[in-house]
Amino acid sequence: MCFEWVRCPIFAVQFSKMDILAQRVHVINEPQTIAMSKMARALIETGIDVVNLSLGEPDFDTPAHIKQAAKDAIDQNFTFYTPVAGYPELRQAISNKFLRDNNLHYAPDQIMVSTGAKHAIMNSIMAIIDPGEEVIIPTPYWVSYSEMVKLMGGKPVFIAGSLANNYKITPKQLEDCITAKSKAFLFSSPCNPTGSVYSYSELEALVKVFDKYPELFIISDEIYEYINFVGKHVSIGSFESMKDRVITINGLSKGFSMTGWRLGYMGAPKQIAVACEKIQGQYTSGANSITQKAAIAAINGSLEPTYAMVEAFKRRRKLFLEGLQNIPGLLCNNPEGAFYIFPNIKSFLGKSFEGAQINTSTELCLYLLNKGHVSTVSGDAFGEPDCIRISYATSEEKIKIAAGRIEKALADLK
Ligand SMILES: Cc1ncc(COP(=O)(O)O)c(C=O)c1O
Incomplete structure (x- = not known):
């Protein structure tokens, strides 16, 4: 059991404030994907235009025939x-x-x-x-x-x-x-x-x-x-x-x-x-x-909408890789599926921006968010601290903007 000792100012007595949480809560971390997205949203709310590449979800609408089945289920009282x-x-x-x-x-x-x-x-x-x-x-x-x-x-x-x-x-x-x-x-x-x-x-x-x-x-x-x-x-x-x-x-x-x-x-x-x-x-x-x-x-039902989505992901992957592969020091893997690129960013660790040194992939992600206005996720969250995860579940237009911003932000590191 974990105790935290605090001093009561009025009676000047010590009492123990027990940790009310079970130990299992302390052995796990909050998902960093969700934490980064929260930070990106907070920045967006202040009026900053952030390209959010931290979340793992397709940006397409659910196909119409599936939505119709849900509406029918409600009307037929599957409740x-x-x-x-x-x-x-x-x-x-x-x-x-x-x-x-x-x-x-x-x-x-x-x-x-x-x-x-x-x-x-x-x-x-x-x-x-x-x-x-x-x-x-x-x-x-x-x-x-x-x-x-x-x-x-x-x-x-x-x-x-x-x-x-x-x-x-x-x-x-x-x-x-x-x-x-x-x-x-x-x-x-x-x-x-x-x-x-x-x-x-x-x-x-x-x-x-x-x-x-x-x-x-x-x-x-x-x-x-x-x-x-x-x-x-x-x-x-x-x-x-x-x-x-x-x-x-x-x-x-x-x-x-x-x-x-x-x-x-x-x-x-x-x-x-x-x-x-x-x-x-x-x-x-x-x-x-x-x-x-x-x-x-x-x-x-038909998998046509799924195949159309996959074709779009394929185009986006190509576009993003073309943008990122030109950045000196960024080592991109070859993603064969899903909608992420997982580049190795080790060559940027130890570099600085305006006197502040970046030593971890988490710090690099925070830098890319706050200075480059692109939200990514640190590889730490995935057990690979030398990488960052970039999702391309976003439009081709935003991908072009994001690739440019990442390139500039990384070039600004000295
Ligand atoms: C590899 C992997 N497994 C499982 C899940 C969770 O999927 P669901 O949204 O169906 O819970 C995710 C979601 O990001 C994932 O990336």
Whole structure:
């Protein structure tokens, strides 16, 4: 228990003011993506024109047929509590989708619908991680993975990706960090923040390692599945030897531009899906009824709006990379999916602006925000302190402005 001693000025007695918060609150950090966005918004409110490249959400409208399904759901009074694991029709649609798009065989009773992919990942960690157990996470990783594991008392174990390998891990790196305490491997492909996409042969090489450790579970976060510029997405659960121990996470937020609707799901071994239903039943209950009806329309409907969005992301990626690759000292990776660039900014650390030295990627992001009026996120948040994350989920016009501002701000560092 943590005590803070304070002096009461009137009676001059000491008393203890107990820390009212549980220890688990202190072991996690606020997501930096959200913190940076808050700061950008605060600056915008003072009248400054900031290009906000810190948030991870598509800037497109949700497709019309999905919105119509939601309106119909309200008119048809789908406004009551939903089954904890999701409407049977939606679980069937997800089961069909897994087979159609991913060659994954999850029966409807192996599907759990949740309030966003984040919720689904948290459910899976709650269901399988006991205190002290290790979860292997390749870096850079999505901000919440490590914090979710810590919240459950687990131990995140990181494998460092490198720019030279486009931030993908090798089979040797994986094998080197597996211990008797390893319980799960947690990763995203396409990856947030690097945009890296594991190909079939790269996954196959990792599967050969997993084959030697049959007790290890894999949590495969495929939320960016459709935003892939290099070919067909491959699900690790589609490898024959893996199918009974992969929890596949997906959702509507990115592929259908539905971040605010809050719907994610998992396909999992039955025992885990049932455990997640039990946990969620005591925690948040079933996901929003109207969103679930919209999700059925999204999953069963045309993917044309998604493909059009992906084409736009492709153009923006090209435009932004052209702008950033000309900046001396900025080392850009090759994002193969998602909508982020994750450049290495190490050569700028130690430089100064008007006498103030910039020593960390967080300080560089604050400098870019306050002086360049471009909001980005520090690589610290993703386990890679030499980088920053730049989202290109914004218009081509803003991308051109942002690239120019970043170039100028970095050139001003001496
Ligand atoms: C890799 C990754 N997984 C999961 C999520 C969470 O998705 P959702 O909005 O469906 O909770 C995000 C959101 O940024 C993400 O980038």
